[in-house]
Amino acid sequence: MADPKDMYQCQVSNCGYIYDPDKGNAKTNIPPGTAFKDIPDDWQCPFCGSSKKTFRPLAGPGSVLAEGI
Template identity: 55%
Template sequence: MDRYVCTICGHVYDPEKGEPKLDLPPGKAFEDLPDDWQCPVCFAAKNVFVKE
């Protein structure tokens, strides 16, 4: 699965690790996150993330 990086703050969403801060378990692809998902660091919208 691909990793995605926030273009605002540089936070990386790694589906292999999940997102512990948001209670997202490992194995959840970025594409499967809800459209209203936000960066857990800077709260930017999902659409500002780009594939790493």
């Protein structure tokens, strides 16, 4: 499993999908080993369909934990 700072979670209410770069996402044709920053900007959450902009890292700068949200 990837380091939490490399994993991103969808922040849309009732979703919470976590993108793990070690797994990629077969449903949206993202191969394993693809960093979140390398996913196309028009990519959408495979569960709720929200944009890539709704995702935040699980840990580190920009994460919900780091910002105290």
